Amino acid sequence: MNKMGVIKIKAVIMSGGKGTRLRPLTCQIPKPMVPIFNKPVMEYIIKLLKSHNIYDIAVTLHYLPNEITEYFNEGEKYGVHMSYFIEDVPLGTGGSVKNAKGFLDSTFLVISGDAFTNIDITKAVKFHKENNSKATLILKKEPIPLEYGVVITGEDGRIKKFLEKPGWGEVFSDTINTGIYILEPEVMNYYKAGENFDFGKDLFPRLLKDGIPMYGYITSDYWCDVGDLHSYMNTHVDFLEKKVFPVEDAEEVKKGIWIGRGTIVEEGAQLFPPVYIGKNTIVKKDSKIYGCTVIGDNCYLGENTSVKKSILWKNVHICNNAEIRKSVLCDGVRISDRVRIFENSVIGTSSIIKDNAVIKSNVKVWPEKRVERDMVVKNDLIWGTGVSKNIFGKRGVSGIFNQDITTEFSSKLGGAFASLYQGKSLFVIASDEKDSSQIIKNALNSGVVSAGGRMVDIRVGTVPMVRYAVNYLKGDGGIFVSCGDSNSDTISIEFFDDKGKNIDRTQERKIENEFSIGDFNRTNGGKIKDIIEISNFSSLYLKYGEEILDHISSIKEKRPKIVIGSKSKYIIGLAEKYLKNIGCNTVSILEEELKEIKEKIISVKGDMGIIVFQNGENIILIDHEGNFIKDEKYNFLTFLIGLETKKIKNIVIPYNFPRTAVSLAENYGGSISITKTNVSEIMKEMEKDDSHFQYILSFDALFAAGKIIDYVSYKNIKLKDIASEIPDFHFIKKEIPCKWEDKGKIVRLLSEDKKQQLEMFEGVRFLDKNGWALILPDIEKPTFNLYAEGSTEEFAEEISDFYYEKIKRLLEDKR
Structure with a gap:
């Protein structure tokens, strides 16, 4: 701290990433050099650092380093001193900073080269010093935090837990990691120079484990990770709406309209604010430029051209009667007459789009490409159509x-x-x-x-x-x-x-x-x-299904009559072949309706019915009297068989399954493993326990039927006899509609409930002396899934109703 009371620190700008999610914007320049209002995003970072009296700046580089070093040189133009550290191979966020060698000799700030922000660094540093923190993470509240690292802090700001890109069931906080850190140099001693390590995944968890003082500084200032096309375009809108910095290098000739020096807007052209036009640009008559459009220097917009919510870099030339909608045109793009470019498209540097061509929505054209006249481009010019990054749901x-x-x-x-x-x-x-x-x-x-x-x-x-x-x-x-x-x-x-x-x-x-x-x-x-x-691979598969049975001779001796139901002719044919091979008589019905199958079992006096779903994995059983065994009841039946035959020693259940399974396992001297609800997590746990029996009964409908028929035939009992041993459990499932943006807020509010005992393994689970309730956001729908179990049916209903109303109230309060 100097005599004026200003805390002196250094800064490291991490600028080594390739910016792959921003391609084709970053095909020829590194991500920190992507322009916002005609200036590289990194230029705004340097000016922010200087405004907070940070003059000594290190920059870590890897991808196209010369683009950065030749533009900024040693920083003299900006009144700072810049040193460069180039990685031959990527070392991760932490490894790249550690590579800055002797630069890290005092408190320093780390910031990503793609961070667009006006965060008050001085306040953050003061917070860091006042708390004697060794590592302070600057945090920001984000309503939908799925694509960020979430940080959970105590009331004093001390960090308690990290969650790397959580699922909806793990959103216990809406405070995300901005990637901006204030660090003391000794925390870097955990790793050696040249080692590959990451701040979020490696260093910070180690510091937390060792009890090193780490704090989170929550800011309400503007911050955006310019990491993909959506955030890049939104940043320009925020800039135009004066949420970040004042607009520079242009005169606000009319409210919300900025025009740069040397630009000519001909009479008859119409500008609808907010609009920014850079220097030495020509806008011809009868053109229309609509709100949230940013046009760079030295551009040309021909007569009767319409541009809306788009970003044009420098030297873009658009001829007459063109239509551009919510797209990005990079440096030197040439657009001919009557071209139409639709939403969320990107035209890479120096590409040429000829007369009457149409670029459909979400299309990316890589640099220096040529689209011939009258072409309709529906796919990326390289491979396939553009699409949302998040394409996986619950199951694929x-x-x-x-x-x-x-x-x-x-x-x-x-x-x-x-x-x-x-x-x-x-x-x-x-x-x-x-x-x-x-x-x-x-x-x-x-x-x-x-x-x-x-x-x-x-x-x-x-x-x-x-x-x-x-x-x-x-x-x-x-x-x-x-x-x-x-x-x-x-x-x-x-x-x-x-x-x-x-x-x-x-x-x-x-x-x-x-x-x-x-x-x-x-x-x-x-x-x-x-x-x-x-x-004919099914023959090998069915042969294996016979080999895993223990008492096939008992099946052939009893000749049980099995009714098969499915909406798939292929599944019915496969099931008939398998069950006949192991000694069953079969009756088939091309149907999945429970009532139809039940009536068929009773009319033909069947011993058992099986309904196999389209994927061949899910199954419903029906006993000889027409009673259904499905969902949790089916699982309990498989647990009973596995525990009694000692094929299962440890039952694997998902987090949202009735805990009655715990007492069932204990009664047979077994144990329980609880996993997250994702199917891959359940399978991993079964593999860990070598629980092949439970795996088959959970994930293979045909072989599960074979195993169960094998058991009842050997025991000379009916399916109903096993089902009668299933312990009573009182379990209720409900869905509660919500808005997507409400999910994180509600989970956070529930997780902050200090009055009740709760768990936060996945979603929020409230524990009660008479049962429990789990609130789990759905991964695919704007919905909360509510699970409740009670010691009696009345308690289950009471618990379920209580939390249903609680969530409804919270949702109404957020409206």
């Missing part, structure tokens, strides 16, 4: 056939999946029997092989069959495509790892990232691998 990717899930989309998705394996891997694929599923399967095949992967197509199958095939063929992964039901246009695509398990969220994010970037490797024609087709 789903959407409407030929709307959300097109052949172009699916081909690109297959390529993104294969690219994770560098194109050297073997994948298994199948679909249900529907034509639409098979069309999408073929597109996925094309995408995978074009990225260098090898496909084994077992043609028509089920989810469990693909899982088995991945293991049998020693594949590196698998894909299954299915329709919702016989009358549905909904397509579902599931991805599996090398053990046949559903891929986890980390792998999903990697695929989403590859898909979003869109420039993954493609193999050349000479290296394309043939697709191997196996038309």
